Amino acid sequence: MIKEIKKNLPSGYRIYKRSIQKTDRSTFALVRTPEDEKYLYCLGQQYDGFQGGKRMKEGVLYPLTPNNAFILIEIFPFLKPKSLGINNPSFGFGDRLGVATPGHVRAVSSHNNIIPIFAQQSIRELERTKRTPEEVISCAVWGVFQEGYKDGFGADADHLKTLKDVDRVAPYGFTMFTCDPSEYVNSQAAVMSRKELKKEFDVINEREKLEKRYVDREFKVGSLRLKFSEEELMRAAVKYYRAIKHAENMYRYIKSRVKGEFDFELSIDETEEPTTPKQHLFIINELREAEVHVTSIAPRFVGDFQKAIDYIGDLDEFARQLEIHVEIAQAFGPYKISVHSGSDKFSIYPLIKEYTKGLFHVKTAGTSYLEALRLISRIDPEFFSRIFHFALERFEADRRTYAMTTDLSNIPDIDRLPVKELPKLLEQNDARQVLHVTYGSVLNQKDRDGNYLFKDRLMRILNDHEEEYYELLIRHFARHLDPLS
Ligand SMILES: [Zn+2]
Secondary structure (H helix, E strand, C coil), X not given: CHHHHHHHCCCCCEECHHHCEECCCEEEEEEECCCCCEEEEEEECCCCCCCCCEECCCCEEEECCHHHHHHHHHHCHHHCCCCCCCCCCEEEECCCCCCCHHHHHHHHHCCCCCEEEEEEEEHHHHHHHCCCHHHHHHHHHHHXXXXXXXXXXXXXXXXXXXXXXXXXXXXHCCCEEEECCHHHCCXXXXXXXXXXXXXXXXXXXXXXXXXXXHECCEEEECCEEEEECHHHHHHHHHHHHHHHHHHHHHHHHHHHHCCCCCEEEEECCCCCCCCCHHHHHHHHHXXXXXXXXXXXXXXXXXXXXXXXXCCECCHHHHHHHHHHHHHHHHHHCCCEEEECCCCCCCCCHHHHHHHHCCCEEEEECHHHHHHHHHHHHHHCHHHHHHHHHHHHHHHHHHHHHCCCCCXXXXXXXXXXXXXXXXXXXXXXXXXXXXXXXXXXXXXXXXCCCCCECCHHHHHHHHHHCHHHHHHHHHHHHHHHHHHHC
C-alpha cells in the first residue's frame, strides 16, 4: 500500500504509515512535503465535500482544515468523538497548541482500560489561545488519523458557564459538556453568621421543600449515615442552590441542542472553600430530583490543586474525603469523581486509583504546553530564554484568574544559567507556574509589524521536531497514567 502511494507522489514526500486507510474506492494517508507541511492525500476516486484540493499526478492533496476533518469523520467513523459513559476511567488531554494528539495517543495506547479525551478546551482557553471549537476538534481528529488510533475518544467542551457558551460549542461534535456554575456559588456561605444565613435561606422559594427533604432525615451512603442539621442544610443551600438551578438549565439546554448521547460533568472545583461530602450529597440529590444525569462531578477537594505542580496538602485527609465523595457517587449514581487541574499531581494518583475503583476522570491541559516549552528549551535555548523573560513580565497580570502561591524569588536568574541548564527551569515549581499561566500572552504577542513574536517560531520548532515532542509527551504522561491504571 505504502509503495502504491509513494510512486504517485513526487520524491521527498514522506508518508505517515499508521495513517493509511482504505475504503472500497480510495486510499487515504497523511503525508509530509519536503517543506515539512502536512496534507491529507487521497488516491483513487475522490469524495465530495473536501476543499482546497491540489491535484497531483495521481490523487489529490488536501489541507488539514476543520472542514476537511469533518468530511473525513463521515468516511471513517473511528474519527468521531464519542461519549465516555462510566464503564471505564477516563483521562483528559487538553492540547492548547493543537499538535500534541499523536503524543497523547501513543501515551494512552499502552493503557487500554483508560478512555482518552483528545479534544478538550475551556472557554477561557479558547479566548486566550484565540482558537475556535471546530479547530480544537479538528486538530484532535488529524492527530488520531495520523496515528490510526481506533479505540475511541471523547471531546470535552470544558468549563462552560453560560447558555451562550453552549451555543458556541454545540454544533461541532463535542461529546462531553462540563458545566461550571461557579458564578452562582455563594462562597460567603461558609463564613456567614446564623442570622445572615437564615436571611439568605429564606429567599429561596423552595426552602420548605428543602427542609422536608433534608432536616431530620438520614441518608445512607455506603457504610455511612449522613444527617443534616438545620444549619448544615442552610449553608449547603445558600452556597449551592442557585448554582444547581443554573446547572439544571444548562443541562436541559445542552439536551435540546445536542443530538445523541453526551456526558455531562458538573465542575465546582474553582471555588474557594472545599466541597464537603454533605454538600456534595446535597448537590447530587437536588440534581437527581431534577432528573439531571451526570457522568461526573468535580468537587473542590481539600488541599491545594495549583496549576503545573504536585498536590499541596494532607494526603491522609485527601484520601479520607475522597473515599466519602466516592461513596456518595456510588450511592447516588454511579458517576465518576473528576479531578481538575489534574496534571502533575503525582502524589495523589495512587490514592485516586485505590479509592475510586475506576470511577474517575482526570483532566490535564497546560502540562502539554509545558512539555512543548521543554522541547524549545533544548532545541533553541536562546528563544526559550526570550519566552521566559516575556512570561515573567506578564505573570502578575495573567495569574489573576488562578489561585497560586508562586514565589518569583525562588526562580534562578535565567541570564546567569548556562544554556545547558535552561531545561531545568521546567523542573522548578515557580518557573513552571510562570510559564503555565502566561500561555495566552506568549501565543498572542505580536511585534510592531503585526507578526507573532513567539507563536510562529514555536509552532515551526514543534513541527520540525514532532517526534521529539511526542517522546516528551509519552514520557511525561507515563508518570500520570502508570499509577492510575
Ligand atoms: Zn476545572
